[in-house]
Amino acid sequence: MQVLVLNSGSSSIKFQLFKMPEQDILCSGIIERIGTKKAKFKFKTSKHKISEKSPILNHKQGLERLANQLLDKETGIIEKPEDITVVGHRVVHGGRHFTDTTIVTDAVKKKIRELSTLAPLHNPPNLEGIEVAEEIFPNAKQVAVFDTAFHQSIPEYAYKYAIPSKYCDDYGIRVYGFHGTSHKYVAKKANTYLGKTKSNVITIHLGNGCSITAVKDGKSIDCSLGFSPISGLIMGTRSGDIDTTIVFHLASKHNIPYEDINVMLQQESGMYGLTGYSDLRDIEEQAALGDKKCQLALDMNAYRIKRFIGSYAAILNGLDAIVFTAGIGENSDVIRRLVCKDLDYLGIELDFEKNNVRAQKLEEINTEDSKVKVLVIPTNEELEIALEAMELINN
Numbered sequence: 001m002q003v004l005v006l007n008s009g010s011s012s013i014k015f016q017l018f019k020m021p022e023q024d025i026l027c028s029g030i031i032e033r034i035g036t037k038k039a040k041f042k043f044k045t046s047k048h049k050i051s052e053k054s055p056i057l058n059h060k061q062g063l064e065r066l067a068n069q070l071l072d073k074e075t076g077i078i079e080k081p082e083d084i085t086v087v088g089h090r091v092v093h094g095g096r097h098f099t100d101t102t103i104v105t106d107a108v109k110k111k112i113r114e115l116s117t118l119a120p121l122h123n124p125p126n127l128e129g130i131e132v133a134e135e136i137f138p139n140a141k142q143v144a145v146f147d148t149a150f151h152q153s154i155p156e157y158a159y160k161y162a163i164p165s166k167y168c169d170d171y172g173i174r175v176y177g178f179h180g181t182s183h184k185y186v187a188k189k190a191n192t193y194l195g196k197t198k199s200n201v202i203t204i205h206l207g208n209g210c211s212i213t214a215v216k217d218g219k220s221i222d223c224s225l226g227f228s229p230i231s232g233l234i235m236g237t238r239s240g241d242i243d244t245t246i247v248f249h250l251a252s253k254h255n256i257p258y259e260d261i262n263v264m265l266q267q268e269s270g271m272y273g274l275t276g277y278s279d280l281r282d283i284e285e286q287a288a289l290g291d292k293k294c295q296l297a298l299d300m301n302a303y304r305i306k307r308f309i310g311s312y313a314a315i316l317n318g319l320d321a322i323v324f325t326a327g328i329g330e331n332s333d334v335i336r337r338l339v340c341k342d343l344d345y346l347g348i349e350l351d352f353e354k355n356n357v358r359a360q361k362l363e364e365i366n367t368e369d370s371k372v373k374v375l376v377i378p379t380n381e382e383l384e385i386a387l388e389a390m391e392l393i394n395n
Contacts, residue, residue, distance in 0.1 A: 002083055005382040007090040008129030011035055013062050016382040020390045027077045031062040048075040063132045084140045087133045088389035092122035094146030096172050101388040104130055104142035118228055143389040150184045151177025153219040177223030179205045183213040185384040186325045186377040200316035206328035208236035214312040224308055234301045239269035271297050284334050302338035313346055321373035330359045330378050347371030
């Protein structure tokens with residue numbers, strides 16, 4: 001079975017083609033800067049590596065470019081579109097309606113479209129990826145894997161907000177949690193490494209978007225991302241937790257339109273708002289050169305993560321491991337060092353030499369005396385999507 005996994009963002013499409021159940025990666029790549037005349041197309045197989053810039057003005061053109069590449073007689077990987085058995089799609093927000101991996105139908109697409117108000121930067125391109133894939137691979141099963149599904153196990157006392165219940169019940173307002181495929185994947189890897197099925201693990205997904213999840217016995221019991229993908233940790237351009245009164249203060253006292261405030265919190269805040277840099281590598285470099293704003297931003301970022309680690313260790317009533325994952329979590333020894341500093345009370349002790357790693361595989365970076373394992377596990381959301389899609393089709 002060949003499973004194509006698509007992760008459609010607002011201006012990008014990440015993809016991997018798997019031979020299942022062997023989990024062999026037949027090809028992988030990314031299309032970036034969709035909507036421009038200099039979009040980047042990267043495609044890699046065991047025999048070929050392609051990188052080019054060309055006009056790709058929308059997601060349909062991007063997926064058509066990918067399909068043409070897959071079918072290319074010299075550098076492609078399939079002979080005909082029908083070779084693709086399943087197309088698995090990452091969908092960020094499933095609301096209350098989707099608690100598990102789902103076969104795509106017209107009704108499913110309609111509901112994903114309705115839920116776009118809760119994830120306006122994510123659900124629309126996710127849906128567009130589905131609709132275009134239906135055209136290009138008409139014989140394939142289209143499967144939606146929702147970021148929120150893994151967090152459906154969060155108990156009511158944790159997911160409910162302390163507002164009048166009618167709003168929660170009538171409008172679906174609750175903690176949904178996100179990055180579910182990533183948290184699920186690395187939590188499974190951690191449990192396998194620990195040799196446990198009963199475990200208390202904190203998974204920390206740090207990329208442009210960031211989240212932290214308390215995972216008990218393989219199930220999510222709390223997540224820093226709540227009703228939308230903006231709360232919790234400080235992110236690349238998103239603010240994370242703030243006092244909600246700030247929004248009303250900016251609107252009523254300073255006459256800033258709510259839409260402008262929303263854009264500010266989503267696209268102009270976080271590490272970018274604090275430093276003017278959107279790439280953490282630039283922030284770390286400037287901090288090393290003495291830039292006080294950049295150093296403060298790093299300290300704030302680590303402090304927020306540490307605060308969640310402490311609270312999640314309490315609700316888990318113990319801790320076997322913390323896991324760093326995603327682009328920053330896997331590659332930034334600086335952030336890991338700042339986060340783990342002065343956590344010995346919780347049994348977390350970092351080995352600074354082991355921490356000097358950009359993880360290509362699972363790495364244990366704690367000292368031998370550390371009571372809690374500190375793990376760096378490269379995430380593979382695409383593989384998790386492929387596994388879940390295959391399991392659904394087989395059943």
